[in-house]
Structures are given as C-alpha cells and as structure tokens.
Amino acid sequence: MINKIVLLVALILVYVSRNSSAVWASVGFGLIGYVFSDWLIPRVGDSFIKIGLFGKDLSKPGKPIIPETIGAVTATVYIFTMLFCIPFIFYKDMVVTTSGGGHRDISITENGTSNGSFFPHNKLSEFLSAVLCLQTTTMIGIADDLFDLRWRHKVFLPAIAAIPLLIVYYVDFGVTYVLVPNFLQKWVNGRTTVNLGSLYYVYMAAMSIFCPHSINILAGVNGLEVGESIVLGILAVFNDALYLLFGPEVSHESHKLSIIIIAPFIGVSYALWKWNRWPAKVFVGDTYCYFAGMVFAVVGILGHFSKTMLLIFVPQIINFLYSCPQLFHIVFCPRHRLPRFNEKDGLLYPSTADLVENPPKKFFIPILKLLGSLNLIRLEYVDNGKKDTIKSCTNMTLINLTLVWFGPMREDKLCNKILMINFIIGIIAILTRHLIGTLLFGTDNLRPITAF
Structure with a gap:
C-alpha cells in the first residue's frame, strides 16, 4: 500500500515537472526507482x-x-531510471522553450516573438556522459564480484570509466x-589564482579512483556501505x-544537475538499505561500492564542486589514511578486517592482526606504540614481563576504532553511530x-551566509 502511494506521488511530480523545474522529475523518478528496487530485490535473491553469488554473514550466529x-x-x-x-528532465527544452524536431534555430513563442532559447546540447552531453560513466563503472563492479579481481588490476579502472566525463x-x-x-x-x-592545467584533470581522475574505493574500504557491517552513501547523498x-x-x-544549473543525478540514487539506495541493514537479507557486493562512489565523483566534477565533495568525504579520507599501514603491508593485513563477533553476548569487538608470526616493519614499531598510547589502536604485548614485543594490534579501520573508543556494541548500533559521525562531520x-571562505580567499560564493 505504501509503495502504491509513493508511486502515485512520483507520477504527480513527473507530471508537474513539465512546466516547472526538471528537479521535480528527477525526484519523481527517484521514488519510482525506489519502488521498483524494493519490489525486485527480494525476488532475485x-x-x-x-549461480554462486552468495556470502556468509560472519557477524551472525x-x-x-x-x-x-x-x-x-x-x-x-x-541506470534505466536515468534513461527513462x-x-x-528535458521536456521544457524540447517542447516549451525550443522548436525541437531537429531544428537548431532560436525558438518562437506563441505570440510570434523570439525568446532567444536554444536546446541545451551541453547539458544533454553532460547528462549522457554521467550515465555512460556510471554504466561502465557498474560493469567493472560486476566483473570484480564475478572474478574477484586483484587490487593491482582494478585500482585504476574507475579512471578509465571517467574518460567521457573528463x-x-x-x-x-x-x-x-x-x-x-x-x-x-x-x-x-x-x-589570486594558479592554473594547474593538465594536473587538474589528473586530480579529477584521482578523485574518480578514490571515491569508489573509499566506500569499498569502509565496509563490512550490515547497512554501512549503503547507509554512508545515503548520508553522502543527503x-x-x-x-x-x-x-x-x-x-x-x-x-544554479550545475547544482540542479547535481540534484538530478543524486535524487534517483538516493531513492534506489534507500530501497537497498531496507534489505541490507541489520539483520541483513542481502549483501551489496563491490558493484554497489564502485557505483555509489562514482556517483559522487560524477556529481563533484559536473557540479563543479569537486573540492567541496572531498570535504564531504572527510570520514572516508580519515579511514583511508588510518588504514594505509595495513593497505601497504607495513603492518600485517588479514584478508578480513571485520569486527569480531561474540555469539555469547551478540556484540561486536575490535578484530586484531597477529604481529608475532607476521611482525611489522621495524621502523613502524615506535609509531604503533605511539598510536597505542593515544588510544588510536589497542595493543597486546607478549607476556614476558616486558612491553617490548607486540603480540597483536586492532585492525586499522574506522569501524574497529569506533569499537575501541566506545566499547563493544550490537551491529546495528555500531552502523548507526558511524553514520551519525559521518553526517555530523x-x-x-x-x-x-x-x-x-572569506577569511582564506577574501570572498565566498554564498554571500548572504558569510555576511550573516
């Protein structure tokens, strides 16, 4: 019944958008995407x-x-929602303000006067490049889920998908x-400005690599990947x-395009979150992490606020930097760094890396002890009366760090706490x-806010 009401609201928004903003059409299609995703997900499990696409939920009895x-x-x-x-979203440009029908001339209004409007081919090209980029990224994600690609093979693939965008x-x-x-x-x-030239395109390509992988790294708890993506979208x-x-x-136009891309994404993601949150009925796989991360890279680049987008990704950046010692094998990195589940009390505890059989690089041992003294990791020493040999350390992820700081907790509470931290930051x-902005650059785009 609720989905029928949502679908009715969606159709009303799409109809209203014909003579108003295209944003309403995207919101309407976001609701349609939600309804179809919510209907389809439980039927394909x-x-x-x-065909072998399943996994074990290690945090459940x-x-x-x-x-x-x-x-x-x-x-x-x-992708189908965006195509439909x-x-x-271009109805006004095709029918109301331009002549359409293959004509590229200035349109004529009903009273016979010119309104000086052309069909915005640049906006259409931006939209289509975004869809092509996300479609390619989805194919890369599916390939990774099917063939379990190695990191050295897949790390740069999102940059290839971003070529049409750039x-x-x-x-x-x-x-x-x-x-x-x-x-x-x-x-x-x-x-007052410095032209980076081709380096700026290298930066945007690096952003298209970082965003998908950063969501993939901060994962492993029911609902977390989808939840953080919804938070980032909001x-x-x-x-x-x-x-x-x-x-x-x-x-205004670039930020309207941003909403047009994100609104359907939030709709389909919320449907997935309903089935992936604790206790999860489905797993999202690497495909969703690639796809979700690339949505934000696309929005940041086409919306012309890629640097602000990185500020939204501060928790993911912190998680990446915090994980670097294990990602680059300075400290032993187990295959799974998920929190440890205790069946007796149903709570999650920080997981650890064994540093006896796999000792860290010697130069990093003092840094490990410093991190331990700052309560950024939890260290366990070999029981020989001296604190000179480290037996284990908690795995370096934001998930485990949350458990180190706030203590053991149930999986859903852990996920909600991380999402709340993400939203507040x-x-x-x-x-x-x-x-x-005014203090650093002498000006800011949002003058009424800064003036206040």
Whole structure:
C-alpha cells in the first residue's frame, strides 16, 4: 500500500515537472526507482544464490548464507531510471522553450516573438556522459564480484570509466585554476589564482579512483556501505540547496544537475538499505561500492564542486589514511578486517592482526606504540614481563576504532553511530568551508551566509 502511494506521488511530480523545474522529475523518478528496487530485490535473491553469488554473514550466529552482489540490481535500476528520465528532465527544452524536431534555430513563442532559447546540447552531453560513466563503472563492479579481481588490476579502472566525463568537462567548462588563499599570495607574486592545467584533470581522475574505493574500504557491517552513501547523498543535496538559495545565478544549473543525478540514487539506495541493514537479507557486493562512489565523483566534477565533495568525504579520507599501514603491508593485513563477533553476548569487538608470526616493519614499531598510547589502536604485548614485543594490534579501520573508543556494541548500533559521525562531520565540513571562505580567499560564493 505504501509503495502504491509513493508511486502515485512520483507520477504527480513527473507530471508537474513539465512546466516547472526538471528537479521535480528527477525526484519523481527517484521514488519510482525506489519502488521498483524494493519490489525486485527480494525476488532475485534465490537466483543469485543458485549461480554462486552468495556470502556468509560472519557477524551472525550460525553464519547464515545471504545473496551477494545485489548492488548490481540497484545500479541497473538506477541506470534505466536515468534513461527513462531524459525526456522529462528535458521536456521544457524540447517542447516549451525550443522548436525541437531537429531544428537548431532560436525558438518562437506563441505570440510570434523570439525568446532567444536554444536546446541545451551541453547539458544533454553532460547528462549522457554521467550515465555512460556510471554504466561502465557498474560493469567493472560486476566483473570484480564475478572474478574477484586483484587490487593491482582494478585500482585504476574507475579512471578509465571517467574518460567521457573528463572530455565533456574539457569541452564545456575547462576551468583548471584554483584560488590561492590570501596568506599564500605573496609566495606566488600576488596572484589570486594558479592554473594547474593538465594536473587538474589528473586530480579529477584521482578523485574518480578514490571515491569508489573509499566506500569499498569502509565496509563490512550490515547497512554501512549503503547507509554512508545515503548520508553522502543527503550532504551533497544540502550543499546544492545552499547554492540554489544563496549562490550566484551562474552556479544554479550545475547544482540542479547535481540534484538530478543524486535524487534517483538516493531513492534506489534507500530501497537497498531496507534489505541490507541489520539483520541483513542481502549483501551489496563491490558493484554497489564502485557505483555509489562514482556517483559522487560524477556529481563533484559536473557540479563543479569537486573540492567541496572531498570535504564531504572527510570520514572516508580519515579511514583511508588510518588504514594505509595495513593497505601497504607495513603492518600485517588479514584478508578480513571485520569486527569480531561474540555469539555469547551478540556484540561486536575490535578484530586484531597477529604481529608475532607476521611482525611489522621495524621502523613502524615506535609509531604503533605511539598510536597505542593515544588510544588510536589497542595493543597486546607478549607476556614476558616486558612491553617490548607486540603480540597483536586492532585492525586499522574506522569501524574497529569506533569499537575501541566506545566499547563493544550490537551491529546495528555500531552502523548507526558511524553514520551519525559521518553526517555530523559532513555538515561541519560544508559550513566551515563557507564560513571561513572569506577569511582564506577574501570572498565566498554564498554571500548572504558569510555576511550573516
């Protein structure tokens, strides 16, 4: 019954969008994507298990078998939703404000006067490049889930998927300069901007690599990958809303495009989260992590706020930096760094890495002890009367760190706490970016907020 009401609201929004903003069409299709994903996910689980796409939930009594790679279903529904959305988000441009029908001339209004409008081919190319990029990324994710690709083979693949995106950015926008903070301008001969040239495209390609992998690294708890993606989506929409309300007119189109891409993503992701949250009925697989991360890379690049997007990803950046000693094998990295489940009390405890059989690099031992003294990891020493040989350390992930700081807890409470931390840090990062913008650069895009 609820899904029928949601579907009715979606159809009303799509209809209303014909003579208003295309954002309403994207919100409507986001609701449609939610309904279809919520209907489809429980019906494909058995088929996935039959072909071997399943995993064991290690944090449950008996380790039940659960269908995996269901994120591919969500990504597929999203791509089809975006394709069906095209005629509606461009309805005004095709029918109302331009002549259409293959004509590229200035349109004529009903009273016979020209309104000076052309069909926005640049906006269509941006939209199609985003869909192509996400479609390719989904294919890469499915390949990873099917063939379990090695890290050295798959780490740079998202950058290849982002090539259409970068080409459209080069043709339609092409801005490669960054603002120089006031206190650094004397070091660059008083210039207020520095043109990075091709390095800026390297940065955006690196962003398309980082965003998918960062979500993949911060995973392993029921509902966490999807939950953090929904939180990141809400934060991105919040940033877009600030620009639409208080930003300059020139920034409105790019932030409307951002909402148009994110709204259906939040819809299909919420449907997946319903089935993936504790106690999980499905696993999302690497496909969803690739797909979700690339959505934010696409939005950051096409929305022209890639640096602000990285501020939203601060928890993921912290998790990556915190994990680096194990990711680069300075400290032993077990295959799974999931929290340890205790069946007696049903709580999760920090998992550990054995450092007796797999000792860390000698130069890093003092750093491990320093991290232990700062309560950033928990160390266990060999019981020989001296604290000179480290027996084990907690695995270096934000999930385990949360358990070190707040103690053992049930899986759903752990997930919710991490999501709350992610949301609070994201809000602080966005507001700080605008509040200190004037101090660092002498100006900020959101003048009413900074003036207040």
